[in-house]
Amino acid sequence: MSRDVPRDARAPHFVRSFERGLAVIRAFDAEHPARTLSEVARACDLTRAAARRLLLTLADLGYVHSDGRRFRLTPRVLELGYAYLSGLDLPHLAQPHLAQLAELAGESAALYLLDGDAVVPVAAARPRRVMAATIAVGARLPACGTAAGRLLLAGEPPSDCVLLDGDPEAGVSTMAAPVRDRSGRVVAGAVLAMHSGRTSAGAARRDLLPHLLAAVARIEADLRITDPAPDAPLGTVTRR
Structure with a gap:
């Protein structure tokens, strides 16, 4: 393997x-x-x-x-993955913001973490609309082939760096924005997943990007009132 x-x-x-x-x-x-x-x-x-x-x-x-x-x-x-996910505060912290993002944008939203040469969605939300992209929490995707992966592999992109890229799932495009902790370190990628035929790249940047960036700002605001544990895994936060 x-x-x-x-x-x-x-x-x-x-x-x-x-x-x-x-x-x-x-x-x-x-x-x-x-x-x-x-x-x-x-x-x-x-x-x-x-x-x-x-x-x-x-x-x-x-x-x-x-x-x-x-x-x-x-x-x-699933027990094997749940033990890890249940120990992370960041996915739980981000979940309500992802749910709000999904409803405002009318598209599926997720939070991705980098794991070696792959990215893993650790939290996700879908809008009430029937035709929305499915994001499987815990699934591993090649980092170099996804918007979230390229964003996280870049290390420290500019704060306004947002990528629109084809997703491994046919007919789906993803838009990603970095989520930073209080020190400015990129700890995750927030993503909107859209059906390519429904939203053009230009329309996504014009209509959906503001919702994505607003959700990231809310997540980062919550992170600023937390302190990362000294040796905690990526994405783990400890409340004051």
Whole structure:
């Protein structure tokens, strides 16, 4: 798997079998919700015997289900991500502002964090309109292929830097703006996701950009009354 730790970079405490188990879980995604034993083995560069042991172990633990030929993840894997999300204050702080943004703009809104070479939406809101883009909280997207990712990879863009770019989901465009903490550090990207055929780039900048920037200002205002914990993960804030 692309995110495996290189062999020469592994510390003495490194548990190879645990890495393989995580690789098996990551082998399932939106494009491959179900896989056969052989497919999992190929995706994870494992022998069929090793892949079978790992899949059966995950099944015993309740993380994988099999119909006899194909394997699927179960809802229990959500526990793994929820433990992280439940410890973050920033998504909870931003949620009401995202909900207000979604209603004012009539488009889906989200807050993204950078995770290595990917971005992950940690909070999202949809307007009441039926035809709105779907943003899956917790989904990993390639940073270089999204507006939020390019924004966060840029490090310290100008305060008015907003990008309009194609999203990996066909027919959807995203507009992103940086969210900064009280020290000016970019900690997240606020995003509006729009159906490309409904809103042109010019109209989005004219009509939707003010709503996006206003939402960012509200989120940053809340962040200014908080102090980041000394060694907290990106996006974690601690109230005074």
